[in-house]
Amino acid sequence: MKLCVIFDIDETLIHFIDERNYDVWENTSEKHKKMLDYEEDKINRKVCIFRPLIQEMFSFFMINRSTISVGLWTYADAKYASEIREIIIKLCNLPKDFFLFTYSVDDISGHYPKDLRHVYSNFPEFNKSNTFLVDNLASNVMHDINKQNGIVVPSFAPYGFNTNPDPTKNGEDEFRLHATALDHAKARRDHSLRDIVFICKKMSEPDKGEHVFSTDRVREMGLQSFFELNKKVSMKYITRIPASSRSNRSSATATFTQAQNTMRKNNANKSIKALTAEQTDLAGKQKECEKKVAAMIKLHGKKESHMYTNQENYKIDECKKKSKQISEKIKALQKTASRAYDIKGGCPCNKKSGKRKTMKSWKFW
Numbered sequence: 523m524k525l526c527v528i529f530d531i532d533e534t535l536i537h538f539i540d541e542r543n544y545d546v547w548e549n550t551s552e553k554h555k556k557m558l559d560y561e562e563d564k565i566n567r568k569v570c571i572f573r574p575l576i577q578e579m580f581s582f583f584m585i586n587r588s589t590i591s592v593g594l595w596t597y598a599d600a601k602y603a604s605e606i607r608e609i610i611i612k613l614c615n616l617p618k619d620f621f622l623f624t625y626s627v628d629d630i631s632g633h634y635p636k637d638l639r640h641v642y643s644n645f646p647e648f649n650k651s652n653t654f655l656v657d658n659l660a661s662n663v664m665h666d667i668n669k670q671n672g673i674v675v676p677s678f679a680p681y682g683f684n685t686n687p688d689p690t691k692n693g694e695d696e697f698r699l700h701a702t703a704l705d706h707a708k709a710r711r712d713h714s715l716r717d718i719v720f721i722c723k724k725m726s727e728p729d730k731g732e733h734v735f736s737t738d739r740v741r742e743m744g745l746q747s748f749f750e751l752n753k754k755v756s757m758k759y760i761t762r763i764p765a766s767s768r769s770n771r772s773s774a775t776a777t778f779t780q781a782q783n784t785m786r787k788n789n790a791n792k793s794i795k796a797l798t799a800e801q802t803d804l805a806g807k808q809k810e811c812e813k814k815v816a817a818m819i820k821l822h823g824k825k826e827s828h829m830y831t832n833q834e835n836y837k838i839d840e841c842k843k844k845s846k847q848i849s850e851k852i853k854a855l856q857k858t859a860s861r862a863y864d865i866k867g868g869c870p871c872n873k874k875s876g877k878r879k880t881m882k883s884w885k886f887w
């Protein structure tokens with residue numbers, strides 16, 4: 523039997539950080555960066571972090587290329603999709619024509635997101651009995667058309683958005699968060715792609731053209747507990763999303779608004795204010811020490827008072843050093859504030875078109 527496995531891209535195969543959130547990556551220690559597999563474009567301030575075992579999974583697909591076809595389907599635009607495809611091809615050493623298709627947001631229409639019937643009509647050899655979708659968004663999998671042809675994997679996003687966005691904030695709280703040591707350790711331990719290989723190996727032949735993950739076939743493959751858990755997790759996720767936005771979860775949650783940028787600017791300005799106050803305090807201390815040194819020299823002469831003035835001069839140097847460090851921090855924050863203010867939104871989905879903002883070419887890749 524020929525099988526078709528379709529992968530979502532973001533948070534399923536990779537975790538992408540663009541220039542808007544690059545500061546979270548910049549502030550990550552080398553030790554934690556080393557825990558992840560990634561490709562970084564320092565010039566354009568972008569990082570592509572690969573889900574663990576991606577290379578192993580694609581080498582399995584490569585070995586079984588005669589029986590398994592692989593496709594990609596993302597909510598992002600076609601340019602982004604093909605750029606990520608090329609990165610994966612390069613990383614996993616795959617032939618140029620490895621992927622059967624690369625679908626983008628242009629291939630999503632109608633009532634059901636990522637409706638697999640779109641694939642069936644383009645590739646008649648594939649149908650509900652031999653095709654399945656792997657996606658981190660339950661709303662793409664758990665609808666009437668795909669629910670027996672899909673697997674929901676946990677979102678691979680060490681630098682995740684707030685998982686419980688407040689709907690009243692209209693996406694305001696959806697900037698990337700800084701990853702903790704625990705987030706890095708969790709990302710490194712992620713074995714979801716191993717499950718996909720395992721399921722492909724277990725795949726049974728359909729009896730009467732039933733769905734890939736029909737109750738009978740799941741039982742036959744011995745995957746009941748896996749799917750019970752998968753369904754439980756997916757349903758829990760779905761109930762968290764307001765009904766009105768379920769069908770368009772991607773664009774609804776990923777829309778960056780001007781309000782978000784203003785919030786980032788405000789936060790940066792707040793930090794600048796606090797640091798400036800600290801700097802003024804240091805300048806006051808420095809002045810005090812300088813006055814003491816001058817008074818001591820006047821009273822006892824330079825030679826006699828050198829023990830005391832040395833101590834005070836050391837304090838002055840410390841103040842200068844700290845003040846310099848603060849100036850650098852302020853400079854970086856000013857940069858963040860102006861950048862946040864300039865960005866008018868669109869990541870990963872542009873509010874108007876619902877498409878991912880087109881990226882500049884990635885020179886490093």
Ligand SMILES: [Mg+2]
Pocket residue numbers: 530531532533534657658659
């Ligand atoms: Mg995704």
